Amino acid sequence: MEVESPGACPLKQAGDLPIQMAALPNGKRIPLLKTLLTAVCENNCTYCAFRRERDFRRESFQPDELADAVMRLWRAKVIEGVFLSSGVAGGGARTQERLIAAAEILRHRRGFTGYLHLKIMPGSEYAQVLRSMQLADRVSVNLEAPNQSRLNQLAPDKTFLGQLLQPLKWVDEIRHNQEPQAGWKGRWPSSTTQFVVGAVGESDLELLETSAHLHHGLHLSRVYFSGFSPVRGTPLEDHPALDSWREHRLYQADFLLRDYGFELEDLPFEGAGELPRDIDPKLAWARAHLIDAPVEVNQADLQDLMKVPGIGPQGARAIVSARRQERLRFLGDLRRLGIAAERAAPFVAFSGKRAAYQLRLF
Template identity: 55%
Template sequence: MPFESAEDLRSPVYNAACQDNLAQLKEQFPVTHARLPNGKNIPLLKTMQTSVCERDCNYCCFRSGRDTPRASLSPDELADAVVKLSKSGDAKGIFLSSGIIGGGIGTQDRIIATAEILRNKYHYQDYIHLKIMPGAERDQIFRAMQLADRVSINLEGPDEGSLSKLAPHKVFFKELLEPLKLIEEIRKNYPPHLAWKSTWPSSCTQFVVGAVGERDIDLLQTSFNLRQSFSISRAYYSRFTPVINTPFENLPALNPWREHRLYQAFYLFRDYKFDLEELQFDQNGNLQLDKDPKMAWAEQNLIEHPVEINKANYDQLLKIPGVGPVTAKQIIQARLHGKIRDCSTLGKFGISVSRAARFVLLDGHHPAYQPGLF
């Protein structure tokens, strides 16, 4: 269950006459389940301050001029709804984005006001993820970071050329990349006691994938650079799905496997010590759809040079298909008590032996492995 995958946000609906009716409130504010960075699952309210928008992004259902129902919430209305859903146990966090109306600065003010009411008036302790609007000012970004557990700003495309096709009136460097840089500078230069729970929030971004011919290698290169330079915790890859009455309505929807492979590749350099150069791309600069990128790398590199389970260090163990950070640590711990000599021991750690067996040695020997036994 990916955390906050692809912003499937719905237009806010709020009827003040129904604010004391919990059943009607739940209908107005649909809640999804999401996984926090610490692994905990929570019911998360994903909504917008307003679905009115003056920008005309070519892929978006809320683009200006499109005939679709619109709604807006005042900070007090939204905070009131969040608190009621929290007290009932129906939502234990909020992801708050917005359409842009009256410019990014005014929109950001309303998002911040909602968070301030939650934290200061209602002493709201649950998770808050705030979207940073294009054009938001430095002081607004700082204030949002004081209130939130996570902040994000969507790059949409991996570079200026892709963005110009997706969102003609967004400015790649000034409106989107500079705020991500500023978020990292604040984390580095200001003491964490100024922030919520004395910890500066994590940051992330999102890309629209499959609409304008961007390549996986470009998406992952930008993601890798953002992680290295600005310490983003996540990149989200939102597969393009055409929306009627938009300029992109006749484009094909993206194969969901491409989105999946991009996530797998991002995790490889975030959690598995891979370098971007180690990933296998086709002649068009894209990942293989029919094979996960870790397996593709192993088949190129480990068949003739298998990893000795009893000698490999942590980073080497992570390169083995079926082995993750937890199981790599379990292997190292188990080796303190003796050599690992058979696949059944690996299976007890929760390792996918069917994925790992071809690429390892156990005490100098290829493991005796029969598919289907583990």
């Protein structure tokens, strides 16, 4: 979606605002305002509506103006949180100072206790990253691309390691080396990133290699895959939008890497490093590995149980807990535990016996 003047959004009527229902780390969903401190940007990203060479009307706020606008919406119970970002104006460090100033006004002068997701600008300094973490419930740095080669095509003014990945490394270092009492409400914020998918020929393998490192090396809570959509007046305006199935499969695969004990080599990449679009990657793995070697429900460990379609982390824990009391014998036992038993049926056994199930005709 193209937004011509996002900086002015908080001053419009509530129905015109960029407010969306957002899922918090604890699973709660809240109305979240997404806004920019300024739509002015000195970077010239090839896909972005706010690139410096694009001709459109731009708006900016002073930090206290934005804080006051957010407070009006929060006190009116229109929103429960805010996602605060900005175009880069005067360098990443100067822009981050202004974002921090807005967050400090919200927290310490206006009494805002709602949810705050604070963007960390490319090129931010260590002290700024630390201060952002002391004010926010979540921080994020948009990597945009999985490596420097792809970033050169998407955002030629940015450096992958120095400007983008380094702040995420600092976030992880701070969480591990400093006491959480220094964070907002006595805990450090979660961290996320976002990739632009489908604009410059990156493969699923490239994206998920980087994603796996972010989850396991830097402990990011989420990696977002933003399907490319062309914007008028940018170099990629004639490039086709991403097939939504690709975005869907990337999320499925990323959750397998993050939560289900899968390794990168477990994923069913095809010749050019792409995931198949016509099948869930977990189901593809199970068909290749479990049809002739079903998982024994009464003996398998958590990791093996989670590799069965229809069984997630919660279901696997429920199985382990239930079998301490009694042996599980039928698919009905799995259903009672809240597991999608029909999906699991072809891939499990009960004390050496394959599950009895009805084959699907379609």
